[in-house]
Amino acid sequence: MAAGFIDFAITWRAEVYADAPQESSAGDFGTLGITFFARKPLNEEEREDYFARQVCEVPASVEEA
């Protein structure tokens, strides 16, 4: 994640603009309210260890293509 945070997780999402008093462009872009958590690593060792453990899984549809 940008700036070197670890343990990033989006924990909640909801349509927070629905039925707002004034019309919004939010719906045009599928805009959702979210909450996310992240943590600053304790030290460089924890940061390196965290990123070394991250695995990017390629979706099957991409692999087949």
Add this chain to the structure above:
Amino acid sequence: MDAQHLGDLDIEELREAIQQEYDLVAREPERGFHFHTGRPLARMLDYDDAWLEDVPESTIASFAGTGNPFRLGVLGQREHVVDVGSGAGLDSLIASQMVGADGHVIGVDMTPAMLARARQGAADLPLQNVEFRDGYAEALPVPDGWADVVISNGVLNLAPDKAAALGEMHRALKPGGRLQIADILVQKPMPASAKRKIDLWTG
């Protein structure tokens, strides 16, 4: 998104438009906006009634968040908290009660009317462990490594330079410190031309 990707968008013009919008939220919260506000919004976002019990109604009325940072974890006693884009101060005042007299909360906002609203709310309670500072998310007026937690609610999406804002949050946090952020997620591709339309940033 960093500021370099905004092309010819005038950052000062953008900030001025955002300030105008949130000046209205501070002064005339009952006007009705393209987002929800006030106590109905707090209820919708699952804020505990107990958190709001002692908060002045004028603070709650100008609340305009997009989520609930405290659902990511209640703050601990004696913690230091930075509230980035503190607005009318609702989250800062809730945080100041969670961290107790030995904790401290710094709310940062760029809109004078919101700062005034937040300071009045803290004075009305009254709370000694919370203060509100004028500043931008990209240049937080907070010492390095001061905060146990950085909270923010519906503000990062308004920061022209999001990488700089996240970098500042990282700088302000102690090692091991937490980000507890509420914001928005756009699920459909947004063309570059749309990113340069100031009315889309504010509406």
